[in-house]
Every structure is written in structure tokens, then in C-alpha cells.
Amino acid sequence: MAQADRNYVRSGNKLYRQQKYAQAETEYRKALDKNSNNTQAMYNLGCALLMQQKDSSAIALLEKAGKAETAKKRKAMAYHNIGVICQNHQLYSQAIEAYKESLRNNPSDNQTRYNLALCKRQMKNQKGGGNKNQKKQEQKQQKQENKDKKQNKQQKQQSSPQKAEEKMSKDNAEQLLNAAIQEEKATQQRMKKQQQSAQRRRLQKNW
Template sequence: MKIYPYILTLLMLTLSLTAQAQSDRQLIRSGNRLYRQQNYPKAEVEYRKALGRNPRNTQAMYNLGCALMSQQKDSAAIVQFEQAGQAETAPYRKAKAYHNIGVICQQHQMYAQAINAYKEALRNNPTDDQTRYNLALCQRLLKNQKKNGGGGQNNKNKDKGKDKQNKDKQKKQNKNQNQQDKQNQPSPKQMSKDNAEQLLNAAMQQEKATQQKLKKAEQQRRSRQLEKQW
């Protein structure tokens, strides 16, 4: 007779765990529906709820990363993809997580980090041609980046040198201008103002066109390269 309470307790515990598992899966499905509707903020909420019910659910980790990435929350997305990649045991799913890390790093011109992520993805899924293409592209871009100075400290040193040259040039121009007769001073000032306005307008138009191209290219890359949900 004493065995029945123990069996009943064990049965209740099993049912509780089953209900919890069903609950986080239901939340993921709800998030997936919202994601397909491009309602990424609400999808994010559902995936976070699923992780609250089951913090070890790698599907919720990965899908949360996708929702964050679709909202341009790239740093937070990388965290979720890394957690999914480390916790996931299925090589194919692990590869998808690292592929998306590579995509984010590539978009931010962090080519060395992107290369490492793509290599990890290929270790788990050697047949992924898209990842292999992205890896080759980043390797070429990194080579060009290093050839052109590589950013970072090199660019800072170059900027300092340019600033010094500009200051010296400005001092020389000021000295020459002070030596001019007062009658001749208004004309150079007026020319300088007109030129500055023309340069500013041209720069603004060029910047606007560049931003539009970058935005369009980023949207195309995200839609083409982002590995979809599990």
C-alpha cells in the first residue's frame, strides 16, 4: 500500500514535465507564426517566454536569434546564436547557428570573426555551398582590408597625419590671407562660402545615394543569407 503514493508522485512529476515541454513548444510555434507574419517584436517575446519555460531549448535560442537579427539587434542575436551553437548536438542545426553569426559579422565588416564562424559552420555541414561562398568572399575582403590599411590603429594614425596636414595648410592659408589688401579680402571669402555650399550639397546627395544602396544591399543580403528557423 505504501508504494501507491510514491507512484502517484512520480506520475504527477512526469505529467508536470510533459506539460512544461508542451508549453515551450507551443510558445515556439506561436513565435514562428508571428515571425512568418514579420511581426518580429512579438515573435521575440514568444521565444523569450519559451526559454523562460525551458532555458535549454536550443530551438527557442536559435529562433530568438533570428527575430533579433530581423530587428537589427545584431549583438543580442549573436549571443543567442552562440548559445544555440554551443548547446545544440545536431551538426546541421549547429551549422545554421554559426552561419548566421558569420552573416552578421560580415555585414559589419568584421571579416576575421565571420571567417571563424563560417569555418565552424562548415565543420558541422561541409556541403553548405552558401557558407562556403561566404567564407571565400570574406577571405578576399579581409585580404583587401589589410592591404588598404585594415582599419583600427592604422586608420587612426592616418587620420592624425591628415589632421596635421590640414592644420598646417590652414595656417598657411590664413597667413597668406592676412597679407592681402583689405580690398581683396571680401572676394576670397565669398568664393570660399560658395564653394563650401556646393561641396556640402554634393556630399549630402552622394551620402543619400550611398545610404540607399547600402540599405537595399543589406535587405537583399539578409533575405538571401539568413538561415531560417528550425
């Protein structure tokens, strides 16, 4: 039984690297059917859902993986990803809490520490934002910061499937970065259409 769920995880990882995220999702779900306590399958399924922009479902899986995982570094990765999703949706207070939880489990993760500092600044700007010109200037600055942040962030472990001791390949990192850039462009378009509040309510309701 244990071997079966590991086989499904390996199969899912292979599909994930080929950017076949829906098929990878199916394999990870099969692994969880065999072993509902497989935290690796939970985490990887969360990443596969994230890459399909199923953010609220991804958060649910990542939270489950974070709570069930005993290895501190893997637990930290799950909460880091939750923070990234919330930050992209401008849910800054939730993102801050997720990053703090990540750092409790892996205090040496400088990327999470950077994201936390950026998120605090974004929340302060959001609360202090007044006129349209100021908001435009903040959005322009935020867009550049996000681009730099994503370039650094997507080359690290988050949003990549966990494998025993194997690191993500350079090609896969570039593929994930491209996907992240596309997602960032879509997010900026939604911001321009002033739909942030609607998205925020919708995501919280799903939780």
C-alpha cells in the same frame, strides 16, 4: 512543460512569418522561460533579434544555440548566421572563424563556403586598402557582391525560424530578402560616413 515551450515556439514562428519580430521575440523568450535548454527557441530568438538589428544580442543567442545544439545541421545554421552578422559589420576575422565552424558541422553547405571565400577576399582588400579611389572601387564591387550574396543567402535557411521538417515559404523568403536589402542600404550609408571603426569597437565591447 515541454509542450508549453513548443507551443510558444510555434506561436513565435507564426508571428515571425508575419514580420512581427518584436512579438515573436516575446514568444521565444517565453519558451526559454519554460525550458532554458530549448535550442530551437534560442536560435529563433537570435533570428528575431537579428531582424530587429539587435546584432550583438543576436550573436549572443546564436552562439549559445550553436554550443548547446547537438544536431550538426542546426549547429551549422547558428554559426552561419553569426558569420553573416560579423561580415556585415566588417568583422572579417570573426566571420571567417564562424563560417569555418559552420562548415565543420555541415561541410556540404556551399553557401557558407562561398561566404567564407568572399569574406577572406574582403579582409585582404581591407588590409591592403590605401587611397580613396581604391576604397571606392572596392566598396562598389563589394556592394554588388553583397547584393548577389544576399539574394542567394536569404533564400536559404538562415534568419528563418526553425520548424520540425518544414521549409520556409517563398513569400517569407522574399520578405526576408527585402529586409536584408534595406539593412544593406543602411550599412552602405554608414560606410560612406566612415563609421565602420566606431561600429566595430561598439559591437566587440558588447560581446
